[in-house]
Amino acid sequence: MSQTSKYIRPLVAVDCLIFGFENQTLKVLLIKRKLQPYQNEWSLMGGFLKDKESADEAASRVLKELTGLEGIFMEQIATFSKFDRDPAERTISIVYSSLIDISKFEAQLNHAYEAHWFKVDEIPALIFDHEEMVAVGRDYLKKKAALQPILFELLGEKFTIPQIQQLYEEVFESSFDKRNFSRKLLGSKLLHKLNEKDKSGSKKGAFYYELDKQTNHYNFNTLLTLAYSQL
Amino acid sequence: MSQTSKYIRPLVAVDCLIFGFENQTLKVLLIKRKLQPYQNEWSLMGGFLKDKESADEAASRVLKELTGLEGIFMEQIATFSKFDRDPAERTISIVYSSLIDISKFEAQLNHAYEAHWFKVDEIPALIFDHEEMVAVGRDYLKKKAALQPILFELLGEKFTIPQIQQLYEEVFESSFDKRNFSRKLLGSKLLHKLNEKDKSGSKKGAFYYELDKQTNHYNFNTLLTLAYSQL
């Protein structure tokens, strides 16, 4: 096809944006870049598309290569394509995102690439347009979390109501009345109360809950009304 | 950079998915492909990324070249990247979508490429993965329309309540009680009633409304509860 010669053939990158929650704080996983240019600067976990590989597959491979994390379901959130976004060479980047329970994957985390969790409000300068990617990802997270009960992915098997509330407040950059929050959350029929308390946060201790797996008639829309005004 | 040689350098396409509303039906704009392979098959409006062009820019250019439509705000909705999605050559495609008032752009529509509006439920076989793109676009439209008053883009300057309701019902593939729908819609403070009726749909005629531009305290969440169960 001769007419395709005027069209560009860029490198295609995937960048992985992984959110986690630890010590009551929303965090993002970043690595120190090993390649030139911008060696030793912080960035998302990125790599290039190979032959016969879809972007979904590339994202999983790249994440594993750079962090050791495996079996994490990521979702495509956006594609960045400004012609000068990578000064070295024309590159477009497809961004993938996921939410994980930090403690669950701690053992898997390979520190060869100096992967570190940063609080979302204390993210260092990032290469290229990666800061914009994080911003787009946070926005996506809000919209998604408003409509679906996905934030539980960030918590462990068991968690307390004050913990979940803190997570919601971090994600929506807002604060909620604890009485209303807890009523709505319990009203969702998503949780099952355990006979065990987390005493790390207070003297009294807060009861643990777990996700109720068999419930199939949950009412998530009650939580939506909380989040709606923050979208 | 020698290590980049193992990475692919595919063509990068943009495909435009344009929704419109006409005769109480949600429609999609398609063209008959002029290029080999799959000449004369129906497809979205697509083209390739050029030098120094971002995907956003390419999408606007391609849409204009193939249909004559200009000044349409499109949003990026997803990127398709399976390695064999285009049998001729490795190509990834970034899909953009928009909602337009068909009658407003009718004059601009250049029929050189045989652009036609198809009802969403009567879309012919499409090339490559374009049918999947339409499906993803419809899903995106639902989510977006549930959270924001965007469907008005599909209607003209003035419209009647039964018209809007029909549009909502098409988009959400559902039906709503007209009394509740109209109460919520008017309660949103988004509309301004005109002293004029549309008599084309009934003997009695339905009053026209227009978008109230100055209102900045609208209550869109009331409409959300209608749509929520369809997401």
Added chain:
DNA sequence: CCAAAAGTGTTGGTTCTACACCCATGC
């Protein structure tokens, strides 16, 4: 005068926000 679509009102139940107090415990 009648068919066909527009328009409107009510009710009982549910959920909303806003708010203040008691509880359990470790120190």
Added chain:
DNA sequence: GCATGGGTGTAGAACCAACACTTTTGG
């Protein structure tokens, strides 16, 4: 015994779904 964070209850307003009848007018 007190400071700290956990947990709950209430009231009045707003909103919800479900439902049936009247209005207008072209034919």
